Amino acid sequence: MRRGNPCVASSTQDVLDYFAEALWTSCGPNPEAQRLVSEIDTTRPPVFSHGDLVTENILVDETTCTITSIIDWERAGWYPYFWDDSIAMYRMCAYQSKPKACELLWDRIRMAAIENMSDNHAAE
Template identity: 40%
Template sequence: MSERESIILPVSSPTNAQLKPSLSVNDTPLRRFFVLATLRLLPRILPRHGPVLMLSKDLCIKVGTLKQPAEAATMQFIAKHTSIPVPKVHCAFERKGYKYILMERVHGHILRDDWLERSIESKEKILAQIKNMVEQMRRIPPPPGQGISNVAGGPLFDGRLSGGSYHGPFDTVQDFHRHLREGYDGGKEDAPDANRLVEWHNQSCGKPVFTHGDLSTMNIIARGDEVVGIIDWETAGWWPEYWEYTSAWHVNPYNEFWREEVDKFLEPKVEELDMERVRRKFFGDF
């Protein structure tokens, strides 16, 4: 579970309509009443795990502001079009500026807890599974004319980028790149690296691919040597095809060891990583 959250709150060829899901999931009056009543009556009794309230051994509720409105829809989308293990969403709705997700409770340990103690064989098994899951996401075809957006065609959420937490949507990868550069189009003689970044950004970067956006050890749950859950889909959406790699490589201080593993489940993007370093130098994150 991502540590950024602090508020109590987890292949077929789809058609264009299937690739634009609703942000609400199974939003019936009875389910809505159950979620709201539980949060009103039992929040101090039930255990919490970070931002998630544990209802039972099988259910949990995640509640937060609407900063991640497409997370539940994304989990349903992934469950429908891949075999990636994601928490089953039973209900998701918005009310008075908050997003509520009633979902399956996944049992296991995040990789950060025991990765350094695992055997080489155990690590290889897990990394092979993660690689397969990424490949499944890459096989999801983007809708015709797809730009850079969340699963429903709306803004992407990523609090790690400068300029706020919401970004886009953007019609093209190049539009997204210009946003990352804060509109800078080159020309400064004393900034050759920034000008090189502009030239690289303006090249054809291919079609967007579906991306988790935060494949850190805090968002991968394993039970034994089996990956049983990929969680925190708040940053997921249609991103440039290199984004998964550069995002996974730029780890937080608690995940420095994960950098050594990224090339084992994602195709290395050496030039793209270099360009992302340049972007961060001149235009920063956070």
């Protein structure tokens, strides 16, 4: 894998390599993750993404668990299609010491946000 700054990557493959290495370093090797990474289509065009889609930026109604807002758009821009999901997965590793309930809630919120963003891109 190539090391470097993803902000100066010359290809989608460079960005993928950078974040795959960071994820595996933080969370440990995972054969399923490695298989999924190998199946990513690096020829797909960039998409407009939030850029920092993590739990802290997803506001949720505590009584209904409904997403009410997504904040902190300062890193938004054109990124590889897998960008937001990669950032969310990488940052989720920091929550591994939290109780299982928090992890499940985060999984539910993250998937809802990513599915919503995917639906919006598909409609364009």
